[in-house]
Amino acid sequence: MRKLTFAMNLSLDGYVAAPGDDLGWSVPSDELFQWWSDRVGATDLALYGRRLWETMSSHWPTADQQPGATPAQIEFARRWRDMPKVVFSSTIDKVDWNARLVTGDAVTEITRLKNEDGGPMDISSATLAATAMRAGLIDEYVLVTHPVLVGGGKPFFTALDTWVNLNLVETRTFPDGVLLTRYETRR
Numbered sequence: 197m198r199k200l201t202f203a204m205n206l207s208l209d210g211y212v213a214a215p216g217d218d219l220g221w222s223v224p225s226d227e228l229f230q231w232w233s234d235r236v237g238a239t240d241l242a243l244y245g246r247r248l249w250e251t252m253s254s255h256w257p258t259a260d261q262q263p264g265a266t267p268a269q270i271e272f273a274r275r276w277r278d279m280p281k282v283v284f285s286s287t288i289d290k291v292d293w294n295a296r297l298v299t300g301d302a303v304t305e306i307t308r309l310k311n312e313d314g315g316p317m318d319i320s321s322a323t324l325a326a327t328a329m330r331a332g333l334i335d336e337y338v339l340v341t342h343p344v345l346v347g348g349g350k351p352f353f354t355a356l357d358t359w360v361n362l363n364l365v366e367t368r369t370f371p372d373g374v375l376l377t378r379y380e381t382r383r
Contacts, residue, residue: 202325203338206352214346221344225371233272245321246285303331326354343373
């Protein structure tokens with residue numbers, strides 16, 4: 197069975213995006229950017245919701261061709277393009293860049309994907325992750341917490357019907373006071 201991880205940047209007050217989907221507060225240091233790039237390189241399948249898919253697919257497919265692209269950005273763009281992706285949406289009708297579209301029930305499809313042979317999967321969307329959380333499908337949570345309060349926006353966690361007990365398995369600090377905490381779901 198594949199492992200499903202929900203990993204995202206978040207503000208200290210728990211948001212993955214500030215009001216208006218503003219992500220300007222989460223610009224990573226070089227060290228953190230490399231950590232995210234290595235994570236993408238080790239991910240066998242990424243699961244995206246529509247909004248984050250539109251953000252990522254509007255930039256990363258050609259980011260390595262932009263003037264001034266750094267070696268790290270070039271590497272991330274290549275890794276992102278190569279990584280298989282599944283996009284969950286009922287409002288778009290086409291995806292590309294090594295992705296396929298799922299318009300049906302997300303819980304059914306994520307459960308099916310988890311039961312397949314293969315390497316780790318990352319879920320990269322707070323809304324999609326909320327659905328997976330409520331269904332008990334997430335095996336690991338990776339919170340990359342930035343020392344900023346944004347006061348509102350899209351929360352990392354959703355309201356749940358039952359508690360989810362977790363075990364802390366890793367902490368790491370990055371420049372600028374960014375703290376990574378990784379938890380495994382206690383089953």
